[in-house]
Amino acid sequence: MNKTELLQQVLKRLEDDHLQAQQAALTAYETATAKENIAENKYDTLGLEASYLATGQARRAAAIRQTLANWKQLVLRSIDSQLGIQLGALIALSDDEDRHQCLFLGPDGASMKLQQDGQTVQVIGPQAPLGQLLLGKGVGDEITLRVASGVQLLEILSVD
Structure with a gap:
């Protein structure tokens, strides 16, 4: 991508x-x-x-x-392992049922779904609950997202 x-x-x-x-x-x-x-x-x-x-x-x-x-004003940078996920990161996640999703983390206000290479990419901001959890994390980290139906465990597969 x-x-x-x-x-x-x-x-x-x-x-x-x-x-x-x-x-x-x-x-x-x-x-x-x-x-x-x-x-x-x-x-x-x-x-x-x-x-x-x-x-x-x-x-x-x-x-x-x-x-x-x-x-x-968003500057796209490569991932810095010291800082972890920051604005401009393209993130691949997997849940506990091995369903994959791709996220593009950017400034607030542009929540939308995009298509690229036949794959859906969800655009989120740092104020979104998932965006807050992802900031500073890295590949292999797991996060727990509380949703209306309970708790969802997500693993960060890749960050670009």
Whole structure:
């Protein structure tokens, strides 16, 4: 797997999400400020509701823009055995039933699934419960993740 290509996929998805959020905010703003949506009485709230929606969409766009900026600053490095897993790591895990999963650890705000080489890669951040457990760990380490259905034991198979 290629971390640089994964990073480019994340950036592309975030850019697309940001553009979509900007367009949604603009549409809601135009609806809120349209002449035909001026309230005629206290029960006519379409303009007010559209303004709330525009504000929410603008905040969403700003949050995505910040996430995108954080991901653009991510420097992909090789694993340092002294530091263990850090941001930018590509991690292969196996559970106690020998099911494998691949994770790409990056800045917060971009939880998504990507495809590369016919394999699914889950993007997580360091604030996610699994991300917190992985920071500083190395190949061969085992971690215990508490999930709604109980406890899941995971082994780190590889880190790139």
